[in-house]
Amino acid sequence: MATKAHLDANKRYQEKLDRVVFYVRKGTKDTIKAHAEEQGESLNGYIKKAVADRYKGDTGNDIEL
Numbered sequence: 935m936a937t938k939a940h941l942d943a944n945k946r947y948q949e950k951l952d953r954v955v956f957y958v959r960k961g962t963k964d965t966i967k968a969h970a971e972e973q974g975e976s977l978n979g980y981i982k983k984a985v986a987d988r989y990k991g992d993t994g995n996d997i998e999l
Contacts, residue, residue: 970980982999989997
C-alpha cells in the first residue's frame with residue numbers, strides 16, 4: 935500500500951502535467967496498445983513518440999512531452 939508521502943509526491947508530480955484526451959473507434963485502442971507493447975513501449979509512450987515525431991517533421995523542432 936502506498937504511503938501518504940508517496941501519494942503526496944505523485945500528486946505534486948501530476949500537478950506539473952497537462953492531460954490530453956482523444957477518442958478513437960472501438961477496438962482501435964486495443965490495436966494500438968498491442969502494437970506499442972510489441973515495440974516494447976507503453977501506450978502513452980508510443981503516442982507521445984508519435985506526436986513528437988510528427989511535430990518535428992512538421993516544424994523541424996524537437997518538443998519535450
